[in-house]
Amino acid sequence: MTFSKKTKTMIPKGVATLLREGTFQRREIEKEILSTFNSWGYQEVTPPLFEYLDIFSLGVEEEALDSAYKFVDRATGRIMVLRPDVTPQIARIAATLLSDQARPLRLCYSANVFRHEAENAGRERELLQIGGELIGPSDAEADAEMIVLTIEILRRIGLKSFRITLGQMEFTRGILSPFNTSPAFFKEIRHHVAKKEASALEKCLKREAVDAKTRKQVLSLLDLLGGEAVFRRAEGLSENPACQAGLQRLKDVYAILKTYGYQDDLLIDLGEVRGFDYYTGTIFEIFAEGFGSELGGGGRYDRLLKKFGKPAPSTGFALYIDRIQSALDKVSPNKNAHTWVDFFVLHQSDTIQTAVTLSAELRSAGFRVIRKNGFKNDKIAMYREEARSQKIKHIILFVEGDPKNRLALIDPVTGNKQIQNMENTLEWLRLNTVS
Amino acid sequence: MTFSKKTKTMIPKGVATLLREGTFQRREIEKEILSTFNSWGYQEVTPPLFEYLDIFSLGVEEEALDSAYKFVDRATGRIMVLRPDVTPQIARIAATLLSDQARPLRLCYSANVFRHEAENAGRERELLQIGGELIGPSDAEADAEMIVLTIEILRRIGLKSFRITLGQMEFTRGILSPFNTSPAFFKEIRHHVAKKEASALEKCLKREAVDAKTRKQVLSLLDLLGGEAVFRRAEGLSENPACQAGLQRLKDVYAILKTYGYQDDLLIDLGEVRGFDYYTGTIFEIFAEGFGSELGGGGRYDRLLKKFGKPAPSTGFALYIDRIQSALDKVSPNKNAHTWVDFFVLHQSDTIQTAVTLSAELRSAGFRVIRKNGFKNDKIAMYREEARSQKIKHIILFVEGDPKNRLALIDPVTGNKQIQNMENTLEWLRLNTVS
Numbered sequence: 001m002t003f004s005k006k007t008k009t010m011i012p013k014g015v016a017t018l019l020r021e022g023t024f025q026r027r028e029i030e031k032e033i034l035s036t037f038n039s040w041g042y043q044e045v046t047p048p049l050f051e052y053l054d055i056f057s058l059g060v061e062e063e064a065l066d067s068a069y070k071f072v073d074r075a076t077g078r079i080m081v082l083r084p085d086v087t088p089q090i091a092r093i094a095a096t097l098l099s100d101q102a103r104p105l106r107l108c109y110s111a112n113v114f115r116h117e118a119e120n121a122g123r124e125r126e127l128l129q130i131g132g133e134l135i136g137p138s139d140a141e142a143d144a145e146m147i148v149l150t151i152e153i154l155r156r157i158g159l160k161s162f163r164i165t166l167g168q169m170e171f172t173r174g175i176l177s178p179f180n181t182s183p184a185f186f187k188e189i190r191h192h193v194a195k196k197e198a199s200a201l202e203k204c205l206k207r208e209a210v211d212a213k214t215r216k217q218v219l220s221l222l223d224l225l226g227g228e229a230v231f232r233r234a235e236g237l238s239e240n241p242a243c244q245a246g247l248q249r250l251k252d253v254y255a256i257l258k259t260y261g262y263q264d265d266l267l268i269d270l271g272e273v274r275g276f277d278y279y280t281g282t283i284f285e286i287f288a289e290g291f292g293s294e295l296g297g298g299g300r301y302d303r304l305l306k307k308f309g310k311p312a313p314s315t316g317f318a319l320y321i322d323r324i325q326s327a328l329d330k331v332s333p334n335k336n337a338h339t340w341v342d343f344f345v346l347h348q349s350d351t352i353q354t355a356v357t358l359s360a361e362l363r364s365a366g367f368r369v370i371r372k373n374g375f376k377n378d379k380i381a382m383y384r385e386e387a388r389s390q391k392i393k394h395i396i397l398f399v400e401g402d403p404k405n406r407l408a409l410i411d412p413v414t415g416n417k418q419i420q421n422m423e424n425t426l427e428w429l430r431l432n433t434v435s
Numbered sequence: 436m437t438f439s440k441k442t443k444t445m446i447p448k449g450v451a452t453l454l455r456e457g458t459f460q461r462r463e464i465e466k467e468i469l470s471t472f473n474s475w476g477y478q479e480v481t482p483p484l485f486e487y488l489d490i491f492s493l494g495v496e497e498e499a500l501d502s503a504y505k506f507v508d509r510a511t512g513r514i515m516v517l518r519p520d521v522t523p524q525i526a527r528i529a530a531t532l533l534s535d536q537a538r539p540l541r542l543c544y545s546a547n548v549f550r551h552e553a554e555n556a557g558r559e560r561e562l563l564q565i566g567g568e569l570i571g572p573s574d575a576e577a578d579a580e581m582i583v584l585t586i587e588i589l590r591r592i593g594l595k596s597f598r599i600t601l602g603q604m605e606f607t608r609g610i611l612s613p614f615n616t617s618p619a620f621f622k623e624i625r626h627h628v629a630k631k632e633a634s635a636l637e638k639c640l641k642r643e644a645v646d647a648k649t650r651k652q653v654l655s656l657l658d659l660l661g662g663e664a665v666f667r668r669a670e671g672l673s674e675n676p677a678c679q680a681g682l683q684r685l686k687d688v689y690a691i692l693k694t695y696g697y698q699d700d701l702l703i704d705l706g707e708v709r710g711f712d713y714y715t716g717t718i719f720e721i722f723a724e725g726f727g728s729e730l731g732g733g734g735r736y737d738r739l740l741k742k743f744g745k746p747a748p749s750t751g752f753a754l755y756i757d758r759i760q761s762a763l764d765k766v767s768p769n770k771n772a773h774t775w776v777d778f779f780v781l782h783q784s785d786t787i788q789t790a791v792t793l794s795a796e797l798r799s800a801g802f803r804v805i806r807k808n809g810f811k812n813d814k815i816a817m818y819r820e821e822a823r824s825q826k827i828k829h830i831i832l833f834v835e836g837d838p839k840n841r842l843a844l845i846d847p848v849t850g851n852k853q854i855q856n857m858e859n860t861l862e863w864l865r866l867n868t869v870s
Contacts, residue, residue: 011483011486011527011531012485012508012511012515015483015485016481016483017483017528019480019532020542023478023479023481024478034462039798040805041775041776041827044455044462045454045455045458046457046461048447048450048561050450050561051450052446071506074551075553078447080447093452096446097452102825139808259791260791308445353694363474369475370475370476374574390537390539
């Protein structure tokens, strides 16, 4: 059976196929991120791609599970899930496999996540997330470390225009606590706060006859957005001890971030309610100029590890690499500029030994080399074309029938040729091919 | 809901969770392999994790599909498969997305594959394969390139005792061609040849009254195993042109491998019938001393790309990284020896700015640093213990109340202490912490 183009699409929409340039860029980004994590004392772990649904669901909100890929495990009959998120896996690993290891644990990962999407939604079903988790410390320094790491990573991978929004779940939850007893109404309020819909929010607060003071507090959430001045505006808003503690914590975190000189990258947003049921303290999201969706985010989740049997305060974040690649493409779209190969070593069968040795020496010296036997002198135009199409920088040719076994170095684009004896070849090639 | 240990296992058996040391080792291996591929002119691509079953099945044997994970795609109702193999994906990519790109294509990948296994089989369900494919050339140099690359990779990742078995599908298929008309009998013969069961093979050949000459040829397959001398023994065996051509090809490949000086790593095995329906020419498998299963393998598969609409001669190979890690652990089990962090910078709140700056400088200089605020002088024993448990090499301490802001460098194991002024700190740390 052979594929016929007329019948069906070959590749599911929204799955991630990265070709050469995309993979090259992804590897560079991954290398920078993991090495930044490493320089901060984080070690990478590798979670499995699928888990038992009943275990995984302990650590993730229902929404995420709804769109997850599930299948029945043949061996046990239990339902498996392709991970829609990585943090619950790291939490499980920390609470079980690494339960006897000293805290703090500084762990990082690079892992694909999966979710069902309607075929024409234009959204990806397979996404790479790279992130880190700091398990053990509960202090402001730990919260700040996540944000500093994020900023240093974004700078190292070349993203210049970005903004981190800072929220505080204790504070926001404190303000919204009067509505705890009425889930439906609470959900409505949360929705309007999330969308920053002031008039709709006011309307529904009045409809339910919420007292003036509480109304003012809730409506204020929408305006507590901006620089350091937000702290002063938020200070007198509520006497709720949770609000006071949350605000103090965010001030402490902000003070540490100022030590790093990062205040200009920050935007305080006390109306941030993302992950309301999951996060417990300082939270943040990453935005880039001219890019609608967030590029990543994270925050404190002190209640998660308890679900796997070993409680610990924790904070962490993840970067959405597919979106970051898109954002970088907008900033510098010249990613096709690099070459793939340094030398195209052409020779005939009688010089194979010399060509093999030279190619090996060049590779050991860090060059990328393709060796090709069967060279014919009248086909040089064809080889130049091949070198150009394969993004090869230089052609090396063994001069045919030459008693001195000399080399020619040819530029595939211009055809320029230099001749050299075989002595000190490597040194000569280094000198003549500096890019 | 919280997990209770009594009820169920948390992690499916046979899924790949790698902790810190395992992931570190895997990354090192991956880096070496991909950089070797790169130095030979190969570029990495990233295939999707799942594909449509009907498309994927074009390129893979039924057996592999039987044990693959399958699920229904919500968006289209079509059946998806978690890839049980990567080569069919690369073939599809080469034949479709890269169909307009110049040949040869040199592509490589690092990708997990999946298969159902009985829960107690002790085999992995999620396995990392790293491999390469050379699409376009049909010559002996291309066949040899696969094997040379394999050997160079194995050497670079530190595997010393290994053996490559070389087979030739054209030759073997030629010898077995008299049985093409009788599938059941053919299968029986193939089975005995694969297992090198001489007496069972002879018995069934006699049972079916196979003529003496053919019997001798088939039985010979079991003995055509060894060094270069095998070629002489195989030469007169059959006048079948396919056998002659196959043998000549393997001789040519062997001659190229001798140019590299790799003949001692090779074992010719003309009775190799692995992947009989799939491979079309030179094939090989990798074995390590004291390790039962093959660590990888590959060969020529000239008929695969045609199934995706754009025929091309092709050869390739894959390395099974989980097995390679196990084999390496047997050779050098001291993988826990390395440290995780270079410096543990301890300070109090009043020196946070200096500590932040010093930590940043150290990280820029390539060191791994954990900074910790809130140091208390009477707790140094506790911090030393923390440093040891976190595999930290050195403690840096800001000397408390010191008017000169001096630093102490402390060895977590011995407690040895050196004191230094803040000038030229970085230079001094470099000199005093050479590992």
